[in-house]
Amino acid sequence: MDDVVTIEQEAQAASAAPQLRTILLTDICDSTTLVEQLGDGGTAQFFREHDRLVLRLQQQWRGRLIDRSDGLLLLFERPIDGLGFALDYGRGLDEIGKLRHLRVRTRAGLHVGEVLTWRNSDEAVRLGAKPVEVEGLAKPIAARLMSIARPGQVLMSAVAEPLAHRAARELGERGLHLIWKSHGSWRFKGVVERQQIFEVGEPGVAPLRAPPNTAKAWRDVPRWRRPALLAAEAALVAAVAVGGWFATRPPPAIAFNERDWVVVGDLRNLTGNTRLDDSLEQAFRISLEQSRFVNVLSDLKVRDSLTRMRMDSTALVDRGLAAQIAQRDGARAVIVPTVSEVGGRLRFSVEVIDPHTQTTVYAHAADGKGEESILASIDTVTGALRADLGEAVAQIDKDSRPLPEVTTGNLDALRAYALGQEAYARYDFDEALQMYEQATELDPDFALAWLGQVRVRFSNVDAPSAMKALRQAAVLKDRLPPREALYLDAWVSEFDAPWETAGRWVQLAKMYPDYLPGRGNAALWLYEENRFAEALPHALAGAVDQNPLKGMDFDTVGRIRLAMEAYPQAEAAFTRSLEESGGSSQRRLVSTAAAQRHFEKAESEARRLDLANEDHYIEKTSLAIDQGKWKQALELSQASVRVLKNTSGLAGRYLKVPVALSHWLAGDADAARATLHAAAEASLALNKEGFNADAEDDATTALGAALILQRMGDADGARRIVESLARNEKLMRLPVVAELASVVKAEALRRAGEPEQAVALLRPLVSGRERYQTRVALMEAYADAGQIPQALEQARWLQQRRGLAYGELTCGGCLQALNVLDSNLAMRREAELLRGQGKDDEAERKLQDFNRLWPVEALPDHLREI
Template sequence: MAGSIAESSLTVAAMDDVVTLEQEPQAATAAPQLRTILLTDICDSTTLVEQLGDSGTAQFFREHDRLVLRLQQQWRGRLIDRSDGLLLLFERPIDGLGFALDYGRGLDEIGKLRHLKVRTRAGLHVGEVLTWRNSDEAVRLGAKPVEVEGLAKPIAARLMSIARPGQVLMSAVAEPLAHRAARELGERGQHMIWKSHGVWQFKGVVERQQIFEVGEPGVAPLRAPPNSPKAWRDIPLWRRPAMLAAEAALVAAVTVGGWFATRPPPAIAFNERDWVVVGDLRNLTGDTRLDDSLEQAFRISLEQSRFVNVLSDLKVRDSLARMRLDPETLVDRGLAAQIAQRDGARAVIVPTVSEVGGRLRFSVEVIDPYTQTTVYAHVADGKGEESVLASIDQVTGALRADLGEAVVQIDKDSRPLPEVTTGNLDALRAYALAQEAYANHRFTESLQLYRRATQLDPEFALAWIGQVRSHYAVENAPAAVEPMRKAQTLRKHLPSREAMYLDAWAAKFDDPATTASKWVELARLYPDFMPAQGNAATWLYKDNQFKAALEHALAAAVPQNPLAGQEFDSVGRAQLGLERYAEAEAAFRRSNEMTGSSMRRLVSTAAARGDLEAAARYAKSLDPANAYSYIEQTSLAVDRSDWTAAREASRQALATLDNPDGLAGRYLRLPVAVVDMLAGDRKAAARQAGRTADIAIQALEAAGGFNADAEEDAALALASALVALRSGDRDVAKRVIAALDEHDALMRTPALSELRVVLRAAVDRRNGRAREAVTALEPLLVGGERYQTRVELMEAYARDGRLEEAVEQARWLQRRRGLAYVELECGHCLQALNVADSRLAVRREAQLLEELGRSKDAQARKDAFGSVWPGFDEKAYLRR
């Protein structure tokens, strides 16, 4: 006892630092939080040190630490501890999984530079943890800054400890959450294998744990981990070796006897929405007219299936290019199998047409892509060329039954090929060539061939739809009206999917308010029909429904979609509208790598997050021949308060156009008016905005109210009236409101309805009816409202004396700069005004705070405004 007291006294006298630590209370422990916990370890790290030596090891771990820091930022992880292994916390399991996979790959690359094989193991679990921060003194003396405890930590440690080199093990809590979000890992997420390793018992943990492995084929072991003293497989009695031997003998006897009795044919088990690759038609007749015609007819018939999806011609050619083969290479059995393995397709289907005993025979084989063995085969014979389409019907009906569809469902969805397509083989050949031209973006050629097909057979419904698609591809929507009307008269000839596809396009002409809902309905009924997913994302994005748009865009941005690059652009737009700048930039970069057409959005993303220098660097890569690229250049110049550059860019956009009287020319007039207004020339701005509104209304009336551009012209008229009103001209607003009141069906479109309310509220406020303006605007705040709705509501609150609420609106406008840049109405015609208002909101907040008597806060916001918009002339603005 005395010794202990003396030792304690010595400690107190000689170790003041320790006394400080003992006397300093710990930070209050927070309530348990649900977190993803990841533990990793470098395998055979001692051997690594021996091979590299001290200096080489130090250099290795410097590179290792840089890798960890980069992946932390990429996957939003928090590093808690580091030695030979890592302990990290994440908000979501998919982030922890992404880190683990990239960490293993990154260390492997670092090792290869040193001719070493560096492998890691990882354990991932989701559970409640307690975290607390150590004192500064404790950290100075070697303690970790943050401590983590909880049952989740030892469970993750057990998973990591039994993992094989290169293996990522997950708990049953983490696996479904990560699996559901696997699309966020991009293309590799589509190819990863998720494997269960059964139920395990962990030492010290009462509950049994189910273990899962996730990994990339050829990289991960994908084998059950070995037992250890602290973790072992929980095997029931009936699965232990002795019992298994007896069971195996019994099963073998029954199986052999059953096989000899029944000998079932081999089969592939299909799931709903599996993909198949259709190989090129083998034409053994010598009649070349049958080549493309019959292959296209077979595809059309097979695509009626609700059970499987056919990999498109464009995607097949893209896969051939990635295999460094000529895109026109004949896709035979072996090559189709390779493509199926690359793109995750379940089966290969090879059609053949031949002449046997004077009869024309059509047959198909369903092939396992991994073994290249035939698992199904169907044949139909007929007399003469006129019989071959009926033979295709017969074969595809039998084939679809084998693919998993009930006979009643086939009967419901399938129509005879001569009715669905055409009985004219020459028309069918023209259609097949048109499809090929369209897939290769030769839209003028595809339009000519689709027209040829309808000349040969005016009842060929799919060829009329092809003309609609070709016109839209070259942004000539008004020309699509006539073929679409013809296709509508033939709607009964279409399979259900194509009929719904036609209805969704027709809604844009006839009832724009229902367009988004029709695309969403089609996407839900046919979740792997990529055009439906992509168009659903586009129309939801137009309505500022960014979360819903993101869901559909992600569903379309998959390897099987030949337009995946375009869909990554939609993903980025939705993320930018949600102010998720890092995710938006990553999606736009991915899109730009694939299509080269997302540089405008990269400018917007950098500017929205406040990095105007990065935005300017991106802007240098914009195509000067693309008139639309000047929209972002104008907005960026406004963001920098560079009025000279803004005026030059807004006018250059119009000068670039070949047809300034078209829809693009109408769009691009309004940014000119916005810049004139901001730069101080209100009279010029009012004239330009008024002229733009009148042109838009004239275009709308000339087309009889309903046309492909009606929605855009109405939005342009409303936006122009707003700009004219802010420039001092109230007559434009009156004219526009009166003209659009004649188009009730068109004005039911959500965006147009909202913009009309905003315009009327702006007029009411200027006429002294601020309270009426507030009453009209507040019901619009249901999520997805337009940026200018909030601008007008801020001013209406201020005029009505509700200054605190006006301040909140000013702050909302400052936060939502991503929305200011990405919002789509009349081709981003209000983008420059939105961007200016995001800056002016800082100044408006200062004014409102001054009126509330909060002078100190007001001065801080004035100083902030001076730094974000240094080119703004306060005195000149007040004079105006």
């Protein structure tokens, strides 16, 4: 920070002596549009995050902020610091924008030259003047560079470029991959000398293209190459081209790209036959949704958009209203279907409409005789429509199956299914189930209706009935559209081969990258397996405006960011989730603050939690333990059990683990032991009945109990749990169950005096996706084996990964409190290991840090002995 002090001192003293400095000017591109899109509240939140980013980067790159509005003016001692700031600033704003589904781009100009700085009087500052003023020729040169830069571009002068280029290694690995490009000689208005302009940027991020000419900066080119001398020839060519275009111009069209979105308006039924209303609209959606080229905005999202537009969610979505929704939600086209009778034949037709002009750009129709022809007509129209939008005919043939094969020929069954979909979109699960059941009564081979029953029954937490419907749907898999068949495979694997489930959801997400339920489930399953870097792209892809449940995906984004210790991004994602849908993100904000030891803020967030929700006490218990409030932790963990509505359900078992841990920390070992055995026995008993929907959580609950029993000296109890689980071959194929079972075995080996064998068992588990408790056991095994440097590495890792301690998802969060406890105990363990190396001073400092967190006198007796 010495450089910052130097600039600060200079700014405080009036001086006529010019100083040689690096000057950086940046600008946020299209800031007015940004404000319009975000609104006042969103803009304020955006710039709060922006200012935190700027402050952090100032400190990192030793910069002095002179002025800011939509852009920034900063001074640096060295060009490499200014470049580092510019690159990180562009990246940081891009991340902030992604959370809002906005592309925020910056431009920057960097120059080295002499500047004059002086401080304004206090009175002038009070009246609105900047505290420090900067002037000199370097400032307008940097401003010219910034003004002509393209979005995402960093332009440098010929003075700054060689100095920064030579120091690029100071940027680390990133500096080795930067691209340095010359854009030749330029003229700046008001500057006599020619200016050589250079661009520096990261591959795939920077435009790496010459800037455009402007009235104040233009490329210095020979006369013979200047556009004015070619004007006559260009005009002649243009005249010929324009004339030819008017003579041969194509019909109106939409610039539709692969994976663009469309809004389907409500069906116009001109036949007077109300049986066709819902059934044909649903059939058309099913037919169109088979495309991987065209994305259809779900009916749930359309109704959600109407609500957000403060309109009746049941309003008729005609072409005008559909156009408004399309513009609001980023859809490229509106499609309005119609059914009518023409000359005694039943006609199905569609119009493709430009939402901005409401002009019909395509229209297709197909006629048939009688109701039995209508599904074939829909298939014909859909194929022609997809071809018009640009999808290859071969791809249409490959991805499409006839509607009678993937729905039902019974229009009454199809109508019942459509009404079930409509009720499901309103979260009226009882009515939805009734409609789905009616559809399967009318046509027992209607696979989509069975799949609808699966979704509803799982939403109602009725796993046994859901399983029956799932098995029936699996029998009829050949009667599902290709996308829904993959969706079914993923669901079935959750019960038959759960070790394959994450891969199944990822396969679906790859095949149909804009199928938002597939993205969301892929993210969740990868997150549960601690595969955070793989999960994040899926979660971000699901958190888009076209997703009516994007609040859930923002929550997943936040949980992944928390587990990766990206705290500002996690907090922003949770805040966005709460804005969209409320829900459980409030408890994650508690974890995010607590993981950073911002306990006052965490307590404030915790006061907003729903005290009737048993799961919300998990964070409250962990927060109390984190602060050494043992009795409070016990009271909170017991409260979680008291508010349970279903004491025999899964939560009634996994919540016993933090209750037992709190009993132990509060000094009641007997109650802790009894509670752990009760949790383990209940979970093991259910697993003996076979593999069920809660099998993995029950197994990890039992293993969580075993880990705490080992610490309490109950080696036999822990061993019996592992032996019981080992008899279930299917359970032991689950990665998390196998890993935690290995942790319990390794801990038993260490306590039996065989730490080297414990290390050999644990070390292969460290893959980047290991559980927090695996590292805890490895630390102790290394320490007992005399491998002190390796043990120290683990102790420091545990202290640094507090986001993972709070964010890891195992047995419904039942190990969160234990992880948090160990993140603090690792601090004292590091002190003990350092003392063992003879590093008494370092050990004493670390022990003082631990004592400030948990004073020795406040520790339970059994923790003092650790």
